[in-house]
Amino acid sequence: MFCFQCEQTAKGTGCTIKGVCGKDASTAALQDLLVEVTKGIAQYEHRARLLGSRNRDVDHYIIQALFTTVTNVNFDPERLQGIVLEGAAQKQAARQRYEAACAQAGQTPEQLDGPALWEPAADLAGLVAQGGAVAITSRQQTHGQDISALQELIVYGLKGTAAYAEHACVLGQEDDAVYDFFHEALNFLTLPPALDKLVGMALKVGEVNLRVMELLDAANTGAYGHPVPTPVRVTPVQGKAILVSGHDLKDLEALLKQTEGTGINIYTHGEMLPAHGYPELKKYAHLVGNYGGAWQDQQKEFDAFPGAILMTTNCIQKPAETYKARIFTSGLVAWPGVTHIADQNFAPVIAAAQEAAGFAADEAEKTILVGFGRNAVLGVADKVIDAVKAGAIRHFFLIGGCDGAKSGRNYFTEMATQAPQDTVILTLACGKYRFNKLDFGDIGGIPRLLDVGQCNDAYSAIKIAVALADAFGTDVNSLPLSLVLSWYEQKAVCILLTLLHLGIKNIRLGPSLPAFVTPAVLQVLVDNFNIMPIGTAEEDLQAILG
Incomplete structure (x- = not known):
């Protein structure tokens, strides 16, 4: 191979x-x-x-x-x-x-x-x-x-x-x-x-x-409606539980309907976290919170989760024997020996959750904010624009993308935490788990960390950037905006190609450049778009902010 x-x-x-x-x-x-x-x-x-x-x-x-x-x-x-x-x-x-x-x-x-x-x-x-x-x-x-x-x-x-x-x-x-x-x-x-x-x-x-x-x-x-800013509990509550990972909101909705009134609590994992911001999903009281972080930690997290697990799209890793009997796949996901749900009849998942121990007690409540899609952000665009004009917001960073286990990804945590207090961080996809539980504070009531959503919500981020550019009478490349992207798989590739199609330049990409991009092809990208590998957080912040 x-x-x-x-x-x-x-x-x-x-x-x-x-x-x-x-x-x-x-x-x-x-x-x-x-x-x-x-x-x-x-x-x-x-x-x-x-x-x-x-x-x-x-x-x-x-x-x-x-x-x-x-x-x-x-x-x-x-x-x-x-x-x-x-x-x-x-x-x-x-x-x-x-x-x-x-x-x-x-x-x-x-x-x-x-x-x-x-x-x-x-x-x-x-x-x-x-x-x-x-x-x-x-x-x-x-x-x-x-x-x-x-x-x-x-x-x-x-x-x-x-x-x-x-x-x-x-x-x-x-x-x-x-x-x-x-x-x-x-x-x-x-x-x-x-x-x-x-x-x-x-x-x-x-x-x-x-x-x-x-x-x-x-x-x-x-x-499901436009996402709205929503605090999401990241600590478990007592009771039987199902963990839903992947990206498929329709599968999540079907599971919420089938578990309503059963006493089973539903938790999101990985890229399902943004589901909590959608009005037609957050209305389910038993959608109680988010458990764990990005996909690459699932073997440890799933082993510790005392309930059933449903993988709705990509992100599955080899299941450990300790939880293989209580993990299920749907849609196009498959692993040999794992039960597949082909028709959104989640009865086997529900049965597995009822047989599992569940969480014995509530943990102290902690929350994070999600739901800053384009509708929410542009709804306060006037405040954002005024803050920029007043000098309260100096720069915007889009720090996000796919997470992974390979070394070098601590850069994205350092980039976010070292960004000055007069800057705002937009984030999306599972790369946000590197820093989304940290407290970044706010600027005049505007949170400094804005979770735009899943990886496909790069569309929201693009619409936000274009709207800001229009408001300032310029183009996206002239905004005080820097894109610092982590990549792992092919959805990150198509988003990068979209950004290049739009003519967006000066993108920093890491933690390493794609192995399939040869030096000659990379040079084409550098010459036309000034795409560049990440350095250190300190070096890149200095280069961006001066």
């Missing part, structure tokens, strides 16, 4: 024996094959769409297949085998639709090659072998390191965008133009590569991801 799609890849170069995330070589090969399958489908589907033929089933398959290959989603070879075989059927159906559309238009179908010609092997071992043949190393040998790096940048951006598109889709928000682009981009990756076109396509991924984040924002706020 060879995989370097996440920040923690082995030795900063690539996992070759087993993934740092926990996936084995078979899983890695099947995921590589699954990406190849989506390319083959797209070769037919893209051409069919140019002739006016669309199919929603293949749209959904493509985004779910790509999301399945995001880091820490699906570790189960047997389930991956089923998804690959479904892809073979989707490809055949796409080919038939394309040929029918050609016949109707009086055209001769193209004779396609590459992934379009793939046929599934007869068994799991054969599929694993097919996946090994299309690994990144084969393209590195064919196209060279730089071309392959840009191809991977596009693929990883598409994976992240697919995750957000799936989240929006389950809440009823879709856009044909978005699906059209997925097929266009995947088909593009089967064509002879050209450096300038690859860079352009990577930025196009960022543009489409902005639209997808807009759809997801509309989905979340349409279903």
Whole structure:
């Protein structure tokens, strides 16, 4: 195997024996094959769409297949085998639709090659072998390191965008133009590569991801209302308990409905923390608080949690035997031997919670604030603008992104705690757990730490920045605003591409730069966007503030 799609890849170069995330070589090969399958489908589907033929089933398959290959989603070879075989059927159906559309238009179908010609092997071992043949190393040998790096940048951006598109889709928000682009981009990756076109396509991924984040924002706020500033308890209360992790608000809502009146308390974990700010979720009295921190600490935290655990999207790690019987997955998440909830019937989760001990007593109450989405922040924009004009607020920092276990991430804690008292910190995603339980105080009643939400709520942060720029009659790059981002997996990649598409410069990225970005590709990013690796907190604050 060879995989370097996440920040923690082995030795900063690539996992070759087993993934740092926990996936084995078979899983890695099947995921590589699954990406190849989506390319083959797209070769037919893209051409069919140019002739006016669309199919929603293949749209959904493509985004779910790509999301399945995001880091820490699906570790189960047997389930991956089923998804690959479904892809073979989707490809055949796409080919038939394309040929029918050609016949109707009086055209001769193209004779396609590459992934379009793939046929599934007869068994799991054969599929694993097919996946090994299309690994990144084969393209590195064919196209060279730089071309392959840009191809991977596009693929990883598409994976992240697919995750957000799936989240929006389950809440009823879709856009044909978005699906059209997925097929266009995947088909593009089967064509002879050209450096300038690859860079352009990577930025196009960022543009489409902005639209997808807009759809997801509309989905979340349409279903649950705009987030409002809300104190969230971070210490447990007595009683039976279920812990919900991941990102899927619809799964959380379904669980809240099914547990109402049962005496079971629901806690959020990781990226589910922002759920407490949504009016239609916070109305449930048994949504009592947040437990633990970011995803990488789950093995210790889940072992200590005296209830059932539900993983709704990516972020799962190998479950310890001590809690494997009381952890459950839903959506696209899978781990061999872990019970999967396929239809939002959470009765097994509820039963496991009732059988577990629960918390024996209340702990002393402690709270943190969430709910500072764009609606909440822009509602007090006049106060923020006045504070800037009066000199009370000197600078804004966006310090957030994915967290992880790799050393170097204490930088983000130091950056936040060392930021001067006349600065405001926006944060989002699980990177905030590095500092979100600390007291940063306020500036004239405006909290110095504003939790914007999940990683996809980068859309809110962008809208806030654009609104401030408009108020000051300038652009985002001229604002007293610095972006200091931590990254781990592919959703961070698509957000970075969105920021680059918007022309935002001077982004600091860490704790290390992506292994898939070669020196030549990095130089392109430096030359065009002045993207830079993080240094020390002291050095970077000095460079930013002078």
